[in-house]
Amino acid sequence: MKAKIFHPSMLGFLVLAIGSLAGLTSCQNYLEEQPSTLIDSDYIYTTEDGLKSGVVSLYKFNRDRYDRDVEDFMGSVFMSSKSDLAFSRTGYVGNIGRYQRGISPLDLGARFASTLFWKHFYNITNKATEIINAADAIEGVDEDARNQILAEAKFFRANSYFYLYRLYNNIFVSTETITVENAFDVVNDKSSEEEIFAVLNSDLDFAIEHLEWNDTFGRVTKGTAKHLKAKVAMWEGDWEEAKNQALDVIESPDSPHSLVSNTAQVFEGERNHSESLFVIQAKDDLLGGGNNSMINANYVTQYFQISGIEATVAQGGRGFSRILPNRYLQSLLAADSLDTRDDDTYFRLNYFYTSGDRIGERVDTYAPVTDLDSISDTYQRYYQRQHPSCIKFAQDDDNPDSYRNRSNIMVYRLAETYLIAAEAIMRSSGDPLPYINAVRKRAKAAPLMSVDEQAILDERARELAFEGQRWFTLKRMGQEVIDRQITTYAGDGVFFPANLGEKDPRDNWKSYYINFPIAQIDLDLLGAGYPQNDGY
Template identity: 25%
Template sequence: MQLKRYITYSLISALLLTGTACNKKLDVNPANNITPDQIKTSDDVQAVLFGAYNSLQHFNAYGERYKLMADLLGSSGQVRFTGTFTEYRDIFNKAQVSSSAVVSGIWGRSYIIISSVNTVLDKLALVDASIKDETEGEAKFIRGISYFELANFFGQPYSAGNQTVNETAPLVLEPVSSYDATRDNKPRAKVSEIYAQIISDLTDAVAKLPEENVNGRATKYTALAILSRVYLAQQKYTEAATAANEVIASNKYELTSTFDKAFNNTVNSAEDIFGIQQTDQSNAGTTNNGMVTLYALAPIGRGDVKVDPAELTLYEDNDDRKAFVYTDDNGAYYTSKWSTLYKSIPVVRLAEMYLTRAEANARSGAAQVGNATPLQDVNTVRERSHATPLTTVTADQIVQERFRELAFEGDWLWTKKRLKMNVGTKAYTDNYLVLPVPQRERDVNKQLTQNPGYDQ
């Protein structure tokens, strides 16, 4: 597909006017594409919003590639790719090309999602007053998190500096009902511009979202959790600690009693602040795509992604997180985090908020945020996994705890980039730790520049 197809209308919904919006369900099955002039009622707008949620579970989004491609790019010491998919192996080897269907898929699905929520925001006047703020908040949350993923994959990190020069992806903020080359061929936004938009969207979402919502839909605390990630990426430590602390202090979430219970659940677990809902009827794939498909052994999955033995050296022997890795008959290691089909995929968990608050407080040099010290926050996470409690802790040790807790969840690369850490032998700013702008998009939109290191 070309960018014009992504930002014209792929609104994933049959309008389902028989109560979808009232029941607040997320099991919306994609059907016929619709155009903005067909959206006439509040239920119509809700159907488009639910289509955006549905699209987040696609394998080109959180159903697989937002997480897996980040881990393959940042693979040194964490995972190994041993499958037959050439483009996956290229990303694992940092040899991806601008014609890659994987790269185009991530770009394209992100703009499908953004296009849907831009339409929701444009049609807010149709939405019932009782759910208007909530609808706006959900749409802005989805747009904010989508642009954050685009910024991560297609631009240099905020930590690299030059935020007013380095480029990411185009900012598309208005609905598009038909392709207009003059209007729709936008240049890539600067890092400073896309971060400003992400923060604006997520801040608005915090103000408008409810504190509780049905399973799988965003809340105020979902937006705050992602906002804490954004602030951490910017090294705005007081702001990151404050956002994470609000989530923790809400008492809406709690760590699962044991580490294994945080994964492979039919619905969100007690510690899932946001998760992607999957069923046997609606999922990211079971043959060639999906987190479980790529990570789990046959007959459940392909077993293409193995745990690097170096990852296991991070854990004590008595740590449940180490025990959550298993071996096949040949002694290869696999994670149990992604081992059961048709389960919820955690996007952000409460454990991350403890570690974010701990690290941000340790680095800020300002007054502590919250009622726990960094040491207490880290030990809260460690004790759940029966790791030996620490007696002292530094910011760097907290990062190591993050690598242990959030392994195989797509966090490794972004943490290394924000802290200017090498990824294997590559510097955090290496050209091939950034994906190329898809060539098919550049063929259509001549304003799109290419990232350094790729064909210009």
Template identity: 30%
Template sequence: MAFISCEQFLEEEVLDQITVDYIYSSPAGLEVGVNALYNQMRYYNCPSGDNSALWSNVFFMAATDLGLHRTWNTPYGTNHTPTAYTGEKWVQGYRIIDRCSAIITSARTIDMDVTAKNKLVAQARVIRGELYLDLKQMYGAILIDTIPTTPDNINDPVEYIVAKDEDVFQLINSDLDFAVQHLDFKVSPGRYGQGVARHLRGKSALWQKDWTEAAAQFDAVITEGTHGIVSLSEVFGQNVNHKEALLVYQKDQLLGNTDNLAGGGGSWLGAVFNQRLYELQSGEIVPDVAYGGQALGWFFPNNYLKSLYDKTNDLRFKIYYFSDNYLDYKVNKVGHPRFGESISKPEDNYRRFHWSLKKYFDTEKLPLTNDSWKDYIYYRLAETYLLGSEAHHNLGNDPKALEYLNKVRRRGYTGSATSTVTTFDITSWTLNTYLDESARELAFENNRWFLLKRLGLLVERQGLYYRTSPSGTIAGETALPMKSFMVNMPIPQSQIDLMGNPEGFNVGY
């Protein structure tokens, strides 16, 4: 599965003092192995540059009822095949799972302080549990394999069969429960703590319709005190290592500027969802960090998402997005006769002007590059509140469900983390009020696709609201109906071939 041969194991060239034997046989080596998992997970969810890893992540962020596609591969279209889009998640996911299992297995024979060992193993297990939950959500039919690959077993015969749902969730729950038991709530930025472990355990419970377990896990994160809602301006501010963050991928160009180094490579996420004002035919704009600098304009928020906001009162419309009014953009080309005035009305070209996402805006990004080394907030407490609201509603506890829902909503309307203003509160919990508030708060944060799939609404809502415009114009904007089998992503054909084309995988493709 990982394209590794026994010869590669035997011919491994040792470039430094960190050998495989050292990692899997000593306390210090075990810590090195766990640290390496963080590097792999950062690449898995926050890769640098333009590659299939980026496309895989962008797909799940944008190919929902809230997205508008402009260019390259059209999600759900004729190119949606087993060789396209999200295959990187399958390959990378199982590769990291294999290394997690190696750490978990080898730790059993390492003589060291039990508490310290359990914390290291808990980090490997929360990552493995997270990845299996990811793969289950993405692909539906997946494999279970907790035996790490070694030189001794690399050529052993393997039977590739679709794992039963109950077996998959039993493994996920076991890994996450262990992590909850052994991780602290307060951890260093970028580390897995008990908060994110419980958040993931709650998500797993929702997939199993275990509302009691889900509510208990989300309640624990909310009430413990380590994590809390921050002011609206802080959520996606320049420093996202704040109380609301459950997990943040750390980036630092000074510590190395590639994915293999501690600092990580430059992320393109901020550029993906932003317009290119500097390409306007009027020639009034030059690349400016204030407007996002160099950009790509591949995907944008759509008009359906815009319609969900109270533009006048909901501050998220102003803070989470660049303005949709061209008069708010000022001519910045020095020497232009209209310098400092509002730009001219843009032509109908989405790449040059469209309502754009500001969540990944980086005030320190240079104007002539897509690269950003801003830390990437991946899980946050606002989602915990919203998922907790769903869990409590399903338990028949609508007062608590509304309390959690309105906690997030009040912050959106007042900007304050502690607001008690009830003017804009939702007074009746329905699926639509829940989905609408979730969209307003969490759009383009890698959760909408999975939420709609879990609720059985992905095909319907994507068909109703998702839009594509390959021409990049208003006239070219059309719907793109999704076929029912596409709720499960295609496993790469290369992987299917390696497995011997077993039954039950890639059904419909």
């Protein structure tokens, strides 16, 4: 473990952490208000109620990435734009998804990533570590309360370090509290993989032991921690551990989790159901309730710009066509005509007139490219206004007349646990078919007769696309897999001629992009010998 832990935002973070606790004390039905005059560092780190307030602040900090309005709230859609399943049409997030930005330590995209990922997750790990070490040292606290505080804080530390590791590879981990005295100690080298996974597994083992299966909606539980532990084990190549943790969430008699009965229910309402493992909550008109974001708007077309059709929540709300499902993803969804995941549950394929002479009829104003020898002159409008959209992030009570809405965000859910189990079993021992086919059966797709790596990739695409997991899956499966998938499928290639050449992600991809560049502004504040990722 590295004892020296300097981070560029650490001193500011010590102040920010105190201020951000104002109004946050406990999660009952949501976040309860606490007069800010009662919140100070002595209260936070020396009292049971203060430590509980600190834990609630971790939920708030974790939500911040989605709430920040950087370039149309790109923090919430950044990772989906970069996958083999997306067509990144326009905007700065389009530059990211086409590998035109975020590809150099010096460019603006890397600076955005610094704010949205590097600084963001290090802030959470630092805050979690302060809470953990204070909770370990404090006297006179009920042991069950202490263990709950520690378990939630350790989950957030593990979750944040894991995210950083998967993005950057060259990261440093620490379990030492940041103080004014050590804040300017310099980190001179990255942590080894052994050090990183030791912290992740230690934190998650504690969380699994001390969290309950059931808690207030929005709080992490034993199932959340086991799911994350299974994901960590997959990155270690520990298939037996991944299998055991996933199967425990799926099959333990104590587990409250089960797949909801149909795909239409997965993203209904507040996402408070048996499949949910971790949902980031946002609530209107409440202190600490989160900000509006444009996560849904980034994924939905501008269909409402067509005469005779108004924006409605049922058709996806109001969007601006930044990131769309590409032809490759559409072909996977269309492989089984009975599959309901492209039937206005996860994706909307068609739009319908809501007024005028053609009310109720399907919109057919623009044509896609179907004949490469005779390209439609409306194909760019088609992608902008009529192309299929991801509607997973539209919520029933959204305002269809606004690009900004405040909605709950599904982070982890049981369908992924099933697919983890299927892959881990495929790579170790047992029969993976019941687990991958449970997901397919729920979508009314025909069962598979065999499972290999490509079948896992394809099913993860159909089920989890645009939920921020895909790029990590490709990277975990290895350099050959991510190179092949990105250079073969990212974007839409010749079917969107305007993005050929310098805008084509298939051409722009370089193998070393498998690790994000550490922004120079962050590298400059580390030790002189701290390694940049290869290729940059």
